[in-house]
Amino acid sequence: ELKVEQNPLFLSMQEGKNYTIYCNYSTTSDRLYWYRQDPGKSLESLFVLLSNGAVKQEGRLMASLDTKARLSTLHITAAVHDLSATYFCAVGRETSGSRLTFGEGTQLTVNP
Amino acid sequence: DGGITQSPKYLFRKEGQNVTLSCEQNLNHDAMYWYRQDPGQGLRLIYYSQIVNDFQKGDIAEGYSVSREKKESFPLTVTSAQKNPTAFYLCASSGEFNQPQHFGDGTRLSIL
Numbered sequence: 078e079l080k081v082e083q084n085p086l087f088l089s090m091q092e093g094k095n096y097t098i099y100c101n102y103s104t105t106s107d108r109l110y111w112y113r114q115d116p117g118k119s120l121e122s123l124f125v126l127l128s129n130g131a132v133k134q135e136g137r138l139m140a141s142l143d144t145k146a147r148l149s150t151l152h153i154t155a156a157v158h159d160l161s162a163t164y165f166c167a168v169g170r171e172t173s174g175s176r177l178t179f180g181e182g183t184q185l186t187v188n189p
Numbered sequence: 190d191g192g193i194t195q196s197p198k199y200l201f202r203k204e205g206q207n208v209t210l211s212c213e214q215n216l217n218h219d220a221m222y223w224y225r226q227d228p229g230q231g232l233r234l235i236y237y238s239q240i241v242n243d244f245q246k247g248d249i250a251e252g253y254s255v256s257r258e259k260k261e262s263f264p265l266t267v268t269s270a271q272k273n274p275t276a277f278y279l280c281a282s283s284g285e286f287n288q289p290q291h292f293g294d295g296t297r298l299s300i301l
Contacts, residue, residue, distance in 0.1 A: 110290075120292045125289055175239055176222070184229075
């Protein structure tokens with residue numbers, strides 16, 4: 078059974094600081110996704126990572142994937158208040174078809 | 190404008206009642222999914238369908254039923270057997286295998 082763990086689950090940080098969210102998964106995977114969810118809203122796709130060493134960047138967010146360590150990171154650079162949201166990673170395996178397993182989410186609060 | 194439409198946005202269920210949540214997509218995606226999200230938690234897969242007239246149970250299918258008679262539509266029925274239905278329900282769809290899932294705006298279900 079595929080398990081996906083994120084840490085930390087809660088993160089409070091000051092504007093301008095850097096931080097990293099970690100996503101570990103338990104079995105071999107062939108794709109990993111990062112999503113953002115604002116309170117009471119739906120999920121928005123941020124990044125798709127498909128191969129070992131993949132790195133994607135958008136604005137102050139950068140995601141990477143290490144398939145050998147079964148680890149993905151979401152790095153936040155010089156945080157701003159607008160980044161406050163819950164971030165989820167989701168992992169898929171070819172043997173499971175198109176279904177994904179989601180992590181519990183990291184609730185990020187960026188304080189002025 | 191392509192997307193996923195969920196209705197209603199809010200729904201109240203009486204004791205012993207079945208209710209149906211609607212999910213329609215015009216993205217021409219083959220696969221569709223239903224997730225349940227409880228407050229402060231991640232997404233749990235209820236049912237998914239990779240093709241019309243076929244669907245599979247997810248991790249928490251008990252007390253729920255689905256149908257997939259048309260490519261665009263994947264309604265979810267919350268039956269009276271689901272004793273704790275209060276949650277935020279999200280519908281998603283996906284196209285090509287590695288592409289991210291796209292989410293609707295969700296339906297918030299409560300018990301009267």
